[in-house]
Amino acid sequence: MYIGHVGAALGAKGIRPQVGLGVLLLATYTPDWIDAGLCLAGSPQSMLSHSVPAVALFALVATLVYGLAVRDWRSAAVVGGVVVSHMLLDFITGNKPTWPGGPMIGLRLYSIPVADFLIESVLIAFGVALYRRTLPGPRLWRDTTLMAGALLAMQLAIDIGHAVMRSVQKC
Ligand SMILES: [Zn+2]
DSSP, rough: OOTTHHHHHHHHHHHHHTTTTHHHHHHHHHHHHHHHHHHHHTTTTGGGGSSSSHHHHHHHHHHHHHHHOOHHHHEEEEEEEEHEEEHHHHHHHEEEEEEESSSSSSGGGGSHHHHHHHHHHHHHHHHHHHHTTTTTTTTTHHHHHHHHHHHHHHHHHHHHHHHHHHTOOOO
């Protein structure tokens, strides 16, 4: 999953406005940051960053670090939950390892770009709708509509890329 993860971060912001959006964006892409770092370092096992034990560890670390920093454990649990959401959402669109040596699971929606776009668009729309509730002011509708439009355009570009170049490597 690509921009749909932003939808998860925006939705979490709507549910728990106390947490900074930057923290939630960091959390929502945690497995991808680790994957990219390992991949660039030349590790052939970088995709294990998306396995169940790795994501559980990242979520635990994120929860503890955020909780100890702000002393707000409900918000910390939301940050940890956003990290876990990455794995669950990637299982819908991709094909990811469960644990070292374990089976790969996933619905591989990337191979059907239209379906991937629809799923990610619903997540983006849902996230923006929840996020809207945290914003005051008269420009609210215009600004959030522009944001949703920009996110959908990014997702569309990625899905067109997938449709045109069938075997895009992520790292
Ligand atoms: Zn991922």
